[in-house]
Amino acid sequence: MQRSSRLSGFYQLGQEERLDLVKSHCELDDATIKALKDSSALPFDLVNRLVENAIGGFTVPLGIATNMIIDGQDILIPMATEESSVIAAVGNTAKQCRETGGFFTSLSGTEMIAQVQIINLSDPWSARAKVLERKTEIAEICNACDPVLIKLGGGFRDLEVRIIDTRSGPMVVVHLIVDTRDAMGANAVNTMAETLAPKLSEWTGGKHHLRILSNLADRRVARARAVWQAETIGGAEIVQGIMAAADFADADPYRAATHNKGIMNGVSAVTLATGNDTRAIEAGAHAFAARTGRYRSLSHYEVTPEGNLAGSIELPMALGMVGGATKVHPTAQACLKILGVTSAAQLSGIAAAVGLAQNFGALKALATVGIQQGHMALHAQNVAIAAGAVGDEIALVAQRMADAKTIRQDVAESILVSLRQA
Ligand code: NAD
Numbered sequence: 237m238q239r240s241s242r243l244s245g246f247y248q249l250g251q252e253e254r255l256d257l258v259k260s261h262c263e264l265d266d267a268t269i270k271a272l273k274d275s276s277a278l279p280f281d282l283v284n285r286l287v288e289n290a291i292g293g294f295t296v297p298l299g300i301a302t303n304m305i306i307d308g309q310d311i312l313i314p315m316a317t318e319e320s321s322v323i324a325a326v327g328n329t330a331k332q333c334r335e336t337g338g339f340f341t342s343l344s345g346t347e348m349i350a351q352v353q354i355i356n357l358s359d360p361w362s363a364r365a366k367v368l369e370r371k372t373e374i375a376e377i378c379n380a381c382d383p384v385l386i387k388l389g390g391g392f393r394d395l396e397v398r399i400i401d402t403r404s405g406p407m408v409v410v411h412l413i414v415d416t417r418d419a420m421g422a423n424a425v426n427t428m429a430e431t432l433a434p435k436l437s438e439w440t441g442g443k444h445h446l447r448i449l450s451n452l453a454d455r456r457v458a459r460a461r462a463v464w465q466a467e468t469i470g471g472a473e474i475v476q477g478i479m480a481a482a483d484f485a486d487a488d489p490y491r492a493a494t495h496n497k498g499i500m501n502g503v504s505a506v507t508l509a510t511g512n513d514t515r516a517i518e519a520g521a522h523a524f525a526a527r528t529g530r531y532r533s534l535s536h537y538e539v540t541p542e543g544n545l546a547g548s549i550e551l552p553m554a555l556g557m558v559g560g561a562t563k564v565h566p567t568a569q570a571c572l573k574i575l576g577v578t579s580a581a582q583l584s585g586i587a588a589a590v591g592l593a594q595n596f597g598a599l600k601a602l603a604t605v606g607i608q609q610g611h612m613a614l615h616a617q618n619v620a621i622a623a624g625a626v627g628d629e630i631a632l633v634a635q636r637m638a639d640a641k642t643i644r645q646d647v648a649e650s651i652l653v654s655l656r657q658a
Contacts, residue, residue: 241310242334243302247324258300261312262574271566272298278565286561298509298567299323300574303330305338306460306589313590314571315505320614322501325597326590336463336544339592341585347393347455348416348554350425352433354408354442363408363440364397370439371395377435378412378428385424390417392428410436413455418580420513420556425449451519451554454527458553458588462596464545469600475545477603478596482537489531495595496525496534499549502594506587510575511561511568513554517587520552535595549592553584616643623648629655 239261246254251273259269284290301313301323315323330338357363367374378392385391396411412432414425426449433444466475485495500521504514525534535549557580562568577583616634623645625633629652636651637643 239310241302241304241312242331243312246300246302246327254300258312258574262576264570264573268570268573271570278567282564286564296508298571301326301330301590301593303327303334304589304593305330305334306586307339307341308337309576311576311586312574313506313586314509314574315502315590316509316571317501317505319501320618322505322594324614325601326502326593329593329597329600332468332596333462333464335468336465339460339462339589341458341460341589343459343553343581343584344457345455346390346415346417346421346580347413348421348425348453349450349455350412350414350429350448351450352410352412352429352436352447353445354410354436354440355404355445357406357408357440357442359441360399360406360408363442364399366439367397367408367410367436368395370435374412374432374435377432378414381428381431382424385415385417385419388417390415390419408440408442411450416556418557419559420516420554420580421559422449422513422516422554423559451516451552452523452527453520453552453554454524456552456554456584457524457550458584459548459550460585460588460592461546461548462589462592463540464547464596466543466545469545470604472543474600474604475539475543478545478599479537479539481599481603482533482535485533486536492525492531492533495598496521498598499534499551499591499595501598502590502592503551503553503587506583506590507555509568509571510555510583511563511565511571512556513560516554517552520554524550524552535592537599547592547596549588549595551588551591553587555583555587556580557583612643613638616648619643619645620648620652623652625652 243257255269255273278293283293296316296318298314298316301315304311304313374395375392379386391414393415394413398409400407400409412425412428414428416424429447433447437444466472485491500518503517507514507517521534525531534551535547538546540546556562575586616637617630620630620633632655633648633651637647
């Protein structure tokens with residue numbers, strides 16, 4: 237039975253009650269709940285295997301964004317982030333587009349690109365032709381590297397050979413296009429590139445140099461769209477305000493950087509929660525945003541014929557369900573269970589939808605009351621803690637700072653002193 241992600245009042249519950257709701261909503265077992273509840277779910281021997289010179293773990297808050305409908309499914313979204321307001325913004329935004337069906341997503345494919353650089357060539361065009369002649373042989377060499385991937389329907393798909401002009405002269409760059417299915421695929425394609433490279437030197441007479449995937453995963457582009465009805469979000473003026481804010485971001489790189497950072501607040505939180513590589517996703521997104529030669533917005537907003545606001549987003553999304561930390565991190569596994577996803581394609585669509593939700597939330601706040609009102613209320617609690625407040629003092633100090641409309645550590649400290657004296 238499908239349950240609604242519209243968990244009204246979720247934010248007012250305690251940890252146990254929230255976990256109980258998530259448990260029954262997602263039909264989770266006790267081990268999964270334990271992994272979620274225990275914020276240091278990584279045993280040291282695992283930490284020690286994941287990174288070098290390990291000394292411990294670093295815990296990031298994990299929360300649930302409610303209200304999301306994605307491709308007709310009500311989905312609870314686990315988000316790992318240290319930033320306040322991010323999870324609340326996604327839930328609020330999602331609530332405002334439930335009546336239009338929520339978010340709809342697609343993925344262009346699950347292909348990654350590995351690059352092999354060939355240098356010391358006086359005849360790059362001949363070298364290019366020689367490589368392209370060997371496509372069948374190249375496919376065989378690549379596919380032999382990963383029988384598991386081939387069994388799962390993935391493997392080599394295509395070959396591109398580019399000639400690029402550089403300060404060191406022309407270079408040949410071979411692109412291996414590989415379907416990595418439910419893996420992010422970095423290790424998979426890097427192995428293929430390293431295995432093939434000596435052959436490329438042999439065939440071209442040049443020297444192979446770098447052999448590594450490209451994080452500009454533009455054959456793995458996730459898309460999401462949603463419509464917010466004008467009357468639900470406050471009327472035509474707000475629609476126009478959001479349009480002007482979105483157009484500003486698309487026209488100006490200074491604004492676009494912050495606009496896209498807001499999108500990545502959502503995307504990276506889902507990426508981290510599922511044990512995926514946040515840097516890979518960030519690098520891909522920003523390179524994609526600059527693909528026209530100018531850094532631009534990753535999202536688009538339009539007014540529908542009915543006067544409603546249609547938002548859409550498109551960005552590379554090299555997320556995996558296997559490999560990396562995803563398979564070994566117990567909390568990442570628990571988060572995948574909460575999402576209920578069975579493929580990297582589904583996961584990618586969800587991350588794109590969360591990015592769009594986050595983006596709409598930020599634009600609406602910026603175009604109306606400003607970002608600080610919502611943000612500072614939550615931020616005030618962090619300032620109170622930094623000033624030394626504990627237990628009930630935290631909410632009291634935060635409230636007094638909010639009442640005084642001044643949220644600063646020195647103010648928090650003096651409120652704390654007067655509270656304690658009283
Ligand atoms: P991986 O090598 O751990 O796992 C992928 C392998 O799992 C596949 O090659 C396949 O053999 C197997 N597999 C099992 N079930 C599969 C399925 N359903 N679909 C596809 N493959 C399946 O991991 P990976 O995804 O190749 O690499 C990801 C890791 O590489 C991340 O930890 C990332 O941080 C790291 N990395 C990233 C970069 C970069 O982004 N520039 C560079 C190097 C390494």
